Amino acid sequence: xxxxxxSPRVLPxxxxxxxxxxxxxLVFHGRGEPRTLPIDVLQVGVRRRAAQLTxxxxxxxAVVGLLGPNDPEWVQxxxxxxxxxxxxxxxxxPLRIRNRESFEGWLRHAISLTGxxxxxxxxxxxxFLPQHIALTWDGSTQSSAPGAVMAGDGDGPTAAxxxxxxxxxxxxxxxxPKAALLSHRAVLSLAAASATAYHGERKDKxxxxxxxxxxxxxVGYLLRPMLGCWSVHIMASERFAADPAEWLRLVxxxxxxxxxxPCSAWDATVRTVRRRxxxxxxxxxxxxxxxxxxxNPRVVDQVIEVLGPLGLRPQALVAGYxxxxxxxxIATTSPGEGIHFDEVDADELSSTGRAIPAREGHTRRVxxxxxxVPGAEVRIVDENGKPLGDRCVGEIQVKSPGMMSGYRTTDPxxxxxxxxxxxxxxxxxxxxxxxxxxxxxxxxxxxxxxxxKETVIVGGRTFSAEExxxxxxxxxxxxxxxxxxxxxxxxxxxxxxxEMAAEADPAELLRQIRQAANDALGLTLGDVVLVAxxxxxxxxxxxxxRGPLREAYAEGHLPRxxx
Numbered sequence: 001x002x003x004x005x006x007s008p009r010v011l012p013x014x015x016x017x018x019x020x021x022x023x024x025x026l027v028f029h030g031r032g033e034p035r036t037l038p039i040d041v042l043q044v045g046v047r048r049r050a051a052q053l054t055x056x057x058x059x060x061x062a063v064v065g066l067l068g069p070n071d072p073e074w075v076q077x078x079x080x081x082x083x084x085x086x087x088x089x090x091x092x093x094p095l096r097i098r099n100r101e102s103f104e105g106w107l108r109h110a111i112s113l114t115g116x117x118x119x120x121x122x123x124x125x126x127x128f129l130p131q132h133i134a135l136t137w138d139g140s141t142q143s144s145a146p147g148a149v150m151a152g153d154g155d156g157p158t159a160a161x162x163x164x165x166x167x168x169x170x171x172x173x174x175x176x177p178k179a180a181l182l183s184h185r186a187v188l189s190l191a192a193a194s195a196t197a198y199h200g201e202r203k204d205k206x207x208x209x210x211x212x213x214x215x216x217x218x219v220g221y222l223l224r225p226m227l228g229c230w231s232v233h234i235m236a237s238e239r240f241a242a243d244p245a246e247w248l249r250l251v252x253x254x255x256x257x258x259x260x261x262p263c264s265a266w267d268a269t270v271r272t273v274r275r276r277x278x279x280x281x282x283x284x285x286x287x288x289x290x291x292x293x294x295x296n297p298r299v300v301d302q303v304i305e306v307l308g309p310l311g312l313r314p315q316a317l318v319a320g321y322x323x324x325x326x327x328x329x330i331a332t333t334s335p336g337e338g339i340h341f342d343e344v345d346a347d348e349l350s351s352t353g354r355a356i357p358a359r360e361g362h363t364r365r366v367x368x369x370x371x372x373v374p375g376a377e378v379r380i381v382d383e384n385g386k387p388l389g390d391r392c393v394g395e396i397q398v399k400s401p402g403m404m405s406g407y408r409t410t411d412p413x414x415x416x417x418x419x420x421x422x423x424x425x426x427x428x429x430x431x432x433x434x435x436x437x438x439x440x441x442x443x444x445x446x447x448x449x450x451x452x453k454e455t456v457i458v459g460g461r462t463f464s465a466e467e468x469x470x471x472x473x474x475x476x477x478x479x480x481x482x483x484x485x486x487x488x489x490x491x492x493x494x495x496x497x498x499e500m501a502a503e504a505d506p507a508e509l510l511r512q513i514r515q516a517a518n519d520a521l522g523l524t525l526g527d528v529v530l531v532a533x534x535x536x537x538x539x540x541x542x543x544x545x546r547g548p549l550r551e552a553y554a555e556g557h558l559p560r561x562x563x
Contacts, residue, residue: 007192007227010159010184011082014226015043021229022202026222028072029207029250030236037072042079045072049080056118056135060085060159063115063167067091067107067129068122070212070234073137075222077120078212082184087164089114089179090213093125095238104128113179114167115408161185167408168215170324179408180324182215189375190327190402191224197373198258198287198318199335200224205231207256209240209247216292219328220260230258244269245276248307252281260289262543264480267299270306283311287335291320293543294448294466295367297341298474314338321369321448325433327402331378331446333370341365342447346521350463353393355440355447362522364467366447375401378446380439385429393440393449397432404433438464456485456494463494463523465546471520472496472513477504480536484550486526493526497549497558500530529558 008014018039025038058064064081066088068074081088091110097103107128111119120135159165166182206225210217212234225232233254240247247269251259261269273280282288290300304314317339320332333339343365345358355366372378379387380394388394407427427434439448450464468483479499485492496517500509510528517523537545552558 008188009161010163011165011187011223012079012159014188014223015039015046015079018226018229019043023226023229023232026072026075026226026232026234027254028070028234028236029239030069030071031239035072037075042072042076045076046079046083049077050083052135053080053084053086053118058084058086058118061163062086062117063089063164065089065091065111065114065116065119066121066213067093067119067125068137069238070209070217070236071122071137073122074212077137078218081120082159082165085159085163087167087181089116089167090169090218091116091119092169092211092213095241097128100128110169110177113169113177113408115179116167159184161188164405166215166218166327168324180404181406181408182327182402182404186327186402186404187219187223188227190329190373190400191219191227193373193375193401194220194329194332195224195228197329197332197334200228200230200258202229204228204257204286205233205254206258207233207235207251207254208259208261209235209237210260211237215324215328216260216322224328225258240265243272245272245280248273248282248310249279251285252279255284257284257286258289259285259287260291262292263290263296263299264293264538264543266290266303267296270299270302273310274306277306277310280307280310282307283313285312285316287318288312288316289318289320289332290339290367291322291329294450294464295319295339295369296466296470297365297367298470300339300341300367319367319369321446323435323437325404325427325435326376326398326400327404329373329402330376330398330400330435331369331372333368337370340368342368342442346467349393349449350521355391355393355442355449362520366449368442369446369448371445372398373400378441379432380441388440390442391440393438396435396437396439396446396448397429398435399432456483456492458485458492458494458523458526463521467521468494468496468517468523469544471523472498472516475509475512475516477501477509478513479533480538480544482536482544482546482549484546484553486550486553494523495527495529495550495553496525497529497531497536497553499533499536501533506530529553531558 008017025036028035064086066077078088118133119129123136126134126136161184164181165184165187168180168182169177206221208221212218315336315338318333319339320329322329343363344355346362346364348354348356377399379397381387381397382394438450456463465483469481473481482497486495513528514525517525537548
């Protein structure tokens with residue numbers, strides 16, 4: 001910190017900054033009574049845990065994994081890692097471990113991917129970790145030689161703004177996750193930029209259930225509100241999973257002004273609230289953000305229909321676009337705007353790549369994601385990297401104050417991206433990050449139409465996986481849907497995998513799914529696969545993971561539906 005600008009330059013400076021700014025405590029809402037963590041107590045806990053890490057041989061620039069739920073212990077260990085100058089690698093986990101071997105395999109992969117030489121874990125997960133690198137919440141190691149657990153680089157505990165703060169795994173929706181390297185400067189700059197875009201004030205109160213191991217949780221609902229000195233309330237993710245409506249009841253009880261969730265979570269919540277709306281008053285919400293995945297117009301309509309009478313103003317809805325590689329937000333609508341959709345000719349969009357406004361025939365509603373956050377830039381380019389004009393669809397490329405330095409590799413001095421097919425791919429071109437997403441601009445405002453690897457090309461027409469899934473998921477008796485392309489002898493075909501309720505008639509559902517895709521998009525599906533509820537894999541925030549499904553389909557591991 002400097003006398004001229006007291007803003008923190010590295011994450012260890014955030015605690016004294018927040019304390020001096022008047023932030024009293026963090027509040028955690030688990031299954032029982034809320035747990036309040038005063039900033040003074042947090043600082044003491046951080047110092048004690050930092051001393052433990054130092055005693056274990058943790059050095060600056062080393063990587064420490066963190067595995068556990070949204071508890072005070074998670075936050076104290078995170079700041080302790082930063083305090084000793086190490087980088088934090090948050091490790092995701094399922095709420096329910098169905099297969100021990102699979103979970104242990106995932107942990108081995110995550111440890112290898114991030115380069116973690118020590119993993120601090122909640123007691124319930126320690127048994128799944130290699131014993132020689134495990135450290136429990138209470139500080140006890142499983143290693144017989146704890147002093148030799150770690151080896152790092154550098155001397156002294158002080159972090160520099162350019163040092164790695166987070167080794168954050170990407171969601172892996174289309175393939176294997178990667179580990180993005182995010183510096184202290186990137187994390188704090190993006191937190192400040194998005195706080196400015198949200199018009200945050202000290203009277204704001206944030207509350208979310210988003211996992212702290214996800215960048216939306218740790219940056220969006222821990223570090224950003226601490227930087228803005230907003231009241232911080234963190235809900236247990238498992239509490240949301242057990243009853244999504246509990247999230248909004250807690251928002252009501254705490255009189256929160258800001259909350260967020262992916263579109264799929266809003267969808268699940270609305271279905272639950274529709275059955276039992278008691279105890280919910282959302283009139284205090286200033287911002288209710290949709291992010292992390294495409295914004296489904298049907299879900300937004302239902303949110304307004306069901307939650308509007310419970311006090312949620314349509315103007316409080318916010319659409320955002322971001323990614324792990326930029327720490328968090330890239331673009332967002334402004335508070336008070338609400339979410340608006342650009343209705344365009346779906347045939348023109350899929351055949352010519354132009355977003356032409358239309359009200360008749362096959363149309364598609366594309367969410368307006370607003371302007372770039374302060375300091376960020378967005379451009380749309382064609383396949384040759386040439387910038388495109390308004391309403392021309394192409395790859396989204398960005399520059400951002402929260403930009404990663406690269407992906408971690410086994411060579412600490414290098415950074416690379418690996419495509420699904422294993423080929424190397426430089427994520428940067430001329431200082432611009434290639435997002436792998438597709439969209440268009442209108443007057444500087446961004447519309448996202450698809451992820452590049454989640455497009456389906458059939459008969460020369462390009463569809464996004466989301467719009468196909470939305471078209472069929474409206475049908476009764478269906479759960480999640482996942483769409484992807486498979487190569488055929490003459491042309492690609494579209495496959496849709498759909499979760500089916502037990503009481504549904506399979507033959508009739510198959511007919512209705514094909515009809516729905518044809519009616520909404522003029523698309524003839526190549527194959528429809530009906531699976532049991534819960535069979536479609538998702539990320540930690542509920543996004544469908546199409547890559548593993550595509551692989552399972554190609555290997556014949558999914559039951560095959562017939563028309």
